[in-house]
Amino acid sequence: MAGIKELSAALQSLKKQIPFATAQALTSVAKQIAAAEKTAFQRKLENPTPFTVNSVGSVGARRDNLTAKVYVRDIAAGYLEPFEFGGVHKLNGNALLNPKNIKLNKYGNIPRNKIAQIKATGKAFFGKVDGRSGLWQRHKYKKVKRRAKRSANGTRRERVKQPPLVLRMQFGDALPVKPTLGYMDRAIKMSTILMPAALNKALAEALKTAK
Template identity: 60%
Template sequence: MAELKDLSAQLQSLKKQIKFATSQALTSTVRQIERAQKNALKQNLDNPTPFTISSVKSRGATKNNLVAKVFVMDIAADYLKPFEVGGIHKLNSQALLNPKNIKLNKYGNLARNKSQQLKSKPDVFVGDVDGVNGIWQRTKAKKGKKGKKRRVRSQNGNRQPRLKSPAPKLLIQFGDALPVKPILNYMNRANKMAAELMPGELEKALAEAFRTAK
């Protein structure tokens, strides 16, 4: 009976070591996939923001829960989805905002709430000018001599017509959402890496678990 108890204890210990090693292998695999997916975003997207890059996360496994995963946070996943499966750009408003004569941030994007800030200015208006719909800024007419906008009288005594107001400056043009070419290959990369990495990671983890087993 004593030998059976010893054997049972050894089997239980072995079972624990296998679970622990499996959780270690799963966690190591998803961490590597997470890093690869972040690098892929940097390579395939045009100057993505830190928010977009850090939205890729991984969750490791434990010996009591042998499940590990790599995922994208909901907000980023919403606008990144077309780059994975195709479709049209996810718009943050009712129209695509196409910046024209306006300063962008270092990632080439409009600053947060920039359109609302512009609309609050007295010299800015939203509307259609010559068939182009967007946010416009009125430009001041150049003053003539002595600060007068009306030209001086000609030699025959007729007053020349008032100078025309200059055309407004287009700051942001409104447009429709554009189609997106799928370029991320996120799911294929994750599945391929998991299949390639997991056997080797499991072998290493089992060897280490048995080496340190008491």
């Protein structure tokens, strides 16, 4: 009967280990999914910033809370939503900012404080010119000498032409976005495929350490 008692004790020990093993399996799968989602962001988004890629995170499970999470932080989730579900670009303001004659950073975005720098020159203004609304900038004004008096034959010196305004930022409507991320489908498929093997591995480790 000693064998039955030993088996019963081993089973009781294993029973205590199951929640811990399950939490380990869930945490492992969540980390793998988060890593895969970051890779997908890099592949499916056009030149994403580190902020966007690293917005993906995961929370592990515990033996008293057998739930693991993979998430996207709030700020990034807001502007990434159309890339998952469709719709139009999320705007920071009332209009889409379409940069013109502005050198973008390596991620294709407007450098921080660039608009403020342009406005600080004192030669820029927001307005509508020739039917286009946006941020316009004047070139340095050319000083004009006093025009010569009209000659005997009725001619005078030509008026000096001032440089045209430069459109630095055009305002437009939010553009439609084609869903490309597949974030949720990827997470569901990976959890279905990975969880059985991860749970078996965690349980096998639990059996080795069961007392």
